[in-house]
Amino acid sequence: APGLPGGTPGGAQMPTAPPPPFVPQMQATPFAVDPGAIRGCLFRYTYVWLNNGEQFWFFPVFVGRTSVAGFRWFGFFWAYFGIDLNRIRSFTCF
Secondary structure: OOOOOOOOHHHOOOOOOOOOOOOOOOOOOOOOOOHHHHHOOOOOOEEEEEOOOOEEEEEEEEEOOOEEEEEEEOOOOEEEEEEEHHHEEEEEEO
């Protein structure tokens, strides 16, 4: 895999395999996503639903106070990706 400019936080590696071949059921999330909640999904395949209706597999490698960064699955490849926690409607990890 090509190197990323400046590397990734903590030198984290992208997943070497595709995500699971299914779409999980969305969990009801009554409150805003907080860093502590999504931190439990670090380095795990995580399915994310955004407020704008987008949904995708994600592999988080860094959780900040207001955002999360990692690798997003684009159907055939992983790419480095970051997103504000307030844009996430729900998530579930495996």
